[in-house]
Amino acid sequence: MTDSVKAQYEALPYPARDPADEKRRLITGSPSFLPELNHYVFAGRRDFSRPMRVLVAGGGTGDNLIQLAQYLAASGSRHEVVYLDLSAAAREVAEARARMRGLTNTRFVTGSLLDVASLAPGSYDYIDCCGVLHHLPDPAAGLAALKAVLAPGGGMGLMVYGRYGRAGVYPLQDALRQLTPATEAPSERIAVAKALLAELPDGNEFKRNPFVGDHTTGDAGLYDLLLHSQDRAYTVPELHELVNGAGLAISAWIESCRYDPLTYLKDPELRRRASALAPLEQAALAERLSGAMKTHVVYVVAPDRQQVAVAQPAPDLVPWLNGVPPRALADTFAKRGELVVTFHTERFVFAAPPRAPEIAALMDGRRSLSQIAQALGLGWDDFLAAYAPLHRLLTGINKLFLRGI
Ligand SMILES: C[S@@+](CC[C@H](N)C(=O)[O-])C[C@H]1O[C@@H](n2cnc3c(N)ncnc32)[C@H](O)[C@@H]1O
Structure with a gap:
């Protein structure tokens, strides 16, 4: 399975990026926006003038590598941001972007994150793994490999697909597998997918889902969303189980208001009943009510740091x-x-x-x-x-x- 994933990202590095764009904008976002990860992993108190070792696992074309390396470059000179990805073609784009910005705090490695301990050894204060675990045949093994290189007191920012927000994606992937097997060339498969998208009946669940739009961003986005050979999505309890199973704990669900059922409920009795649920149950309920969560972004830390990792109001902060x-x-x-x-x-x-x-x-x-x-x-x-x-x-x-x- 990993071979077909590698082949996909060699042919279609994702997301499609033009290194020249680094001259006009910096892409920032969750996870791994530096003030955000400081708040949710280091209680807002990381001194970024102290050297920091960061791993970007499955770095793709470099969005999170670039935002991390750029922010860290501004706060000290001895940081190292290590990029690891299966795809040499994606790495080329990420490297070109780093060069375009004159970043000197990056290091690039090609290979699987399952082999991180041998390919890019050492321990990391922070690990970014955005949109990657759900493409592994065994996501738990991937998370375990990352945990093995996490420094004590460190944390990770993860993004995985959300099950309900991707309603309609998986039946359409199955339909496309019937119409265009993985043995066909990517260009042929993309043409078939475009033809099918143009003819989807109005009742089709994917057609009625307003939350997924990657297929409209170009061929790499379309392939990633609809023709992927290895892709699964998580509900709140499933992601919790993945993280806990690795001996880690979620310190924060990002955009936490969306994980609060009270955000969606007005009726006092419904609010009372929702408030009586345990915190994880509340988040699970919120996801079921929302229907719009196409991804989940979480920060994770060692279980003994779960309570202290998140910044709390204090006079000096x-x-x-x-x-x-x-x-x-x-x-x-x-x-x-x-x-x-x-x-x-x-x-x-x-x-x-x-x-x-x-x-x-x-x-x-x-x-x-x-x-x-x-x-x-x-x-x-x-x-x-x-x-x-x-x-x-x-x-x-x-x-x-x-x-x-
Ligand atoms: C959807 S892209 C996400 C890229 C990037 N993290 C981002 O958010 O823009 C998934 C990336 O994970 C990489 N990947 C998939 N399986 C991997 C593995 N086992 N080890 C390292 N990289 C992997 C792919 O090559 C691809 O570049």
């Missing part, structure tokens, strides 16, 4: 808003009394917590929480009571991270 000007956020809260957020076509409306405008206006990425409390004339306990709901809302939509320095 600095709240940092990701891509949201504090003044604009404060104005939105003040004028509308709510915040409207859209994730992959799902629209959520959150009521503004009390004092949200005043607190948000002071979140300039420099003031610590104790300085914000002071500016508002509040003692720490009173401030914390006012800040907690805002913190929960903004971290839940992944717009706020805490950092120590």
Whole structure:
């Protein structure tokens, strides 16, 4: 199976990227956006001027390699970001992107992550594995191989496909296997897939699924979504089981508001019943209600670090808003009394917590929480009571991270 996966990514490196684009933009995102992984793996307190060893396992054409190497290059010179992938063609693109940016903190290795201990030995403070485990014949073996090279106190950022958000993908993959066997050339298979997409009946589940769109991004995306030889998706409990089975624990589900059933429920009795469930059951319920989770992004750590890995409000920590000007956020809260957020076509409306405008206006990425409390004339306990709901809302939509320095 790994041979056909390798052949696919040699023929069609994914995602399709043009190294020249590095001149005009940096792609950032989850997992592995540095302020995010700091918040969810290192409690917001990683000193990035200290050397860090990072592994990007199944690095593809380099999106997460590049964002990690670029951010780390800005904070110190002795970091190492190791890229490992089966596909030499994908590596070529990733290497060209790193060259285009003049990055000197990267190292490239071609091979399977199952062999990471021999191909790229040593221990890693952080491991990125985005969109890869679900393409392994034995994802548990893959995660075990990564865990074996994880440094004590480190963590991983994982992305795997979500089962319900990919509704219709697997029956269509099966249909395409019937019409165009894997022995046919990729170009032939792509032509067959395009012809079939054009003729899908209106009732087809894939056609009615608004959440998956990779097939519209070009041939590499179409092949990855619909013609893959090795691909499975996870529900919340299944991903939990995969992670736990490897002797690891999930410290955070990213965009955590989407994993909270109360985000979707208004009826007081339904809310009461949902709140009575255990945390994992709540997340499982949220996924079943949403129907839109086509991927899951989680951070994972050693079980004894699960409680301490995530940053908690503390006087010395600095709240940092990701891509949201504090003044604009404060104005939105003040004028509308709510915040409207859209994730992959799902629209959520959150009521503004009390004092949200005043607190948000002071979140300039420099003031610590104790300085914000002071500016508002509040003692720490009173401030914390006012800040907690805002913190929960903004971290839940992944717009706020805490950092120590
Ligand atoms: C869907 S792409 C994701 C690439 C990248 N992580 C990203 O998020 O853009 C999957 C990548 O995993 C690589 N891959 C699959 N199985 C692998 C394995 N056993 N060891 C290393 N890389 C693997 C493929 O070659 C491909 O580049």
